[in-house]
Amino acid sequence: MARKAAIIGGGVIGGGWAARFLLNGWDVAVFDPDPEAERKISAVLSNARLALPALSDVPMPPEGRLSFAGTLGEAVEGAEYVQESVSERIELKHKVYAQLQQANPGVLIGSSTSGFKASDLQQGSPAPENIIVAHPFNPVYLLPLSEVSGSDRNPPEVVEKTVQIMKDIGMFPLVIRKEIDAFLGNRFLEAVWREALWMLKDGVATTEEIDEAIRMGFGLRWGQMGLFETYRIAGGEAGMRHFMAQFGPALKWPWTKLMDVPEFNEELVDLVASQSDAQSGQYGIRELERIRDQNLVGFLRALKERNWGAGKVLREHDERRAAAFHAGTDQGPKAAPLVMAHMQVLPGWIDYNGHMTESRYYFAGSETIDAFLRLIGAGMDYVGAGHSYYSAETHIRHLSEAKLGDRLTGTIQILSADEKRFRSFVRIMKGEECVATIEQFYLHVDMKAGKSVPAAPEVYAKLRAITDAQAGLPLPEGAGRAIGQKKE
Incomplete structure (x- = not known):
């Protein structure tokens, strides 16, 4: 529920x-x-x-x-x-x-x-x-x-x-460790807002110039390192102590008007509103929201790739949800294709036609194979120890369309296997419909020696058990098919 x-x-x-x-x-x-x-x-x-x-x-x-x-x-x-x-x-x-x-x-x-x-x-x-x-x-x-x-x-x-x-x-x-009016974020924003209004009222800068100073400069730094970590770097190799010694005296200089507020009247409102209209009035509010969202997605995804700042939060949320989907995959041999991955066509997966882009079919196959390799004990720890399965051949068939939001399942059938290799057949399913098949041939490799070698006995034993359990399954339609070959 x-x-x-x-x-x-x-x-x-x-x-x-x-x-x-x-x-x-x-x-x-x-x-x-x-x-x-x-x-x-x-x-x-x-x-x-x-x-x-x-x-x-x-x-x-x-x-x-x-x-x-x-x-x-x-x-x-x-x-x-x-x-x-x-x-x-x-x-x-x-x-x-x-x-x-x-x-x-x-x-x-x-x-x-x-x-x-x-x-x-x-x-x-x-x-x-x-x-x-x-x-x-x-x-x-x-x-x-x-x-x-x-x-x-x-x-x-x-x-x-x-x-x-x-x-x-x-x-x-x-x-927040102590009660405080406006909490943390808005206290910073209020200080910046007051100073911006003074610069505007005093004719120092326009709304657009103030925004440019933020988004072309320190705003980019703040978005991924905040205030103190940014200034720590500004101190060079000597760090924060050097920064404080160098810039601390500026705290007594009359740079800002943070203790004073410009009079809030119609003249100030007209000044701000007219400049803001000139700056952004060509866009509707909903259009500005979409532009903002797309920019934030790009920025947040860059941080996510580096597991940094707000991107770390996104990764951890993905990992928590991924665990629930992993629980719905097969964990051992059975006489049927193994369910190895649950996926969804996300906004970054679609092309100009609104369909899942070609590279994502290979990605969906890789997600399925990676889960299978983890199942047989050939995951990242195995790779770290110097051995891995390398894909030597791949054949993808695009059988149907997958569109934004579609939920997909990746299943795998092992067609053949020995100590040094295996041949797999992955189906990418949308409900009961197969949208793609990915047939691949894998070699087990000693990464340091750069050559094919037998898999570790415990890995091969798990691979063999799955292969034997699926041995009675019919050869999948399309297995071994050449590119462009006519259907019989």
Whole structure:
């Protein structure tokens, strides 16, 4: 049975939460009195379906069921978790919490608030221990950070449960060690925002020039190393101590106006808005969101390849989900093709025709073979010891189309084997339909000597057992077929 989350407030942030929970397999009930809420969340979800799966290298779980509740009580019924994303009015939040806790006593409520402390949110509640801050960053469905901030009234188990739920949907829960208004991220952003407004008001720079300074310079550094690690490198071989000695005195220089705020009036609003319109007005908001998402996906995937920063969070989330799919594969010999891999056609797998691109058929075959090699004891530890199976010949047949979102299964049949080689036949299945076959011939190699040698006895014994179990299977249709050969 799918887990259920209730989303209270369906704006940009609430819609982002709904998308993240849904695409990670949770059922989601949304409550928002706005008559446009369903349309707005549908637009956010459409963008999320294009973007979030592009960060994954394992199949996404089946998407959860989305519903729109007519009341708070209906939304929270049966919910394991509530994410509140209503307007930043403390009296409204208190009213919402009272109704939620009356309808579902004991339910865990996380708030998306940008500034209120948990102790502020908990005032007047009959169960303050179950109200906590879980503050995200937009777009919620892509950016992993969730600032988890509780008060003395939140027991450790409530904090731990919140942290685990965030991890379950692929987020990076950062537990704030002391209560502070606006938490960590927004404190930095507020400082940058104030300074930017002064530079704008004083005619030092335009909105576009300020944005260029961020995205062409330190913003790229911050995205993968943050603040202190960036400055540690700036100190050269002597590190952070040298940096502090060199630049510390600048703290007393009148560079910034962080202790002052420009007057907030119509003149300032017009100045910011007119320059922003000139900078980005040629794009619609939804188009800007898609451009933003595509850029973030590229950046996050680069970090994922290097297992660094936010990319490490993505890898760990993939590994947790991959374990569940691995449990659904065969673990020993049987008189049938072995199910070795479960896959899904992800956004990065498709070509300009909207079909799975040619290289991904080979990749799907490789995923199946790699799982098989691990099964017989010839995985990465075996390779590290100096031996491996090398593919010597490959023949792929493309039999049907696989499109975005299709779920695929890789099966393997061993056609022949001896101590030095084996011949395999992989089927890539979409349900009962075979979309491709990959026939391959493998040689067992001593990597240091660079020549074929017999496999380790324990590896060959497992390979032989599977080969013998499948010996009675008919030769697959297409096995041994030459390229272009007419069907009989």
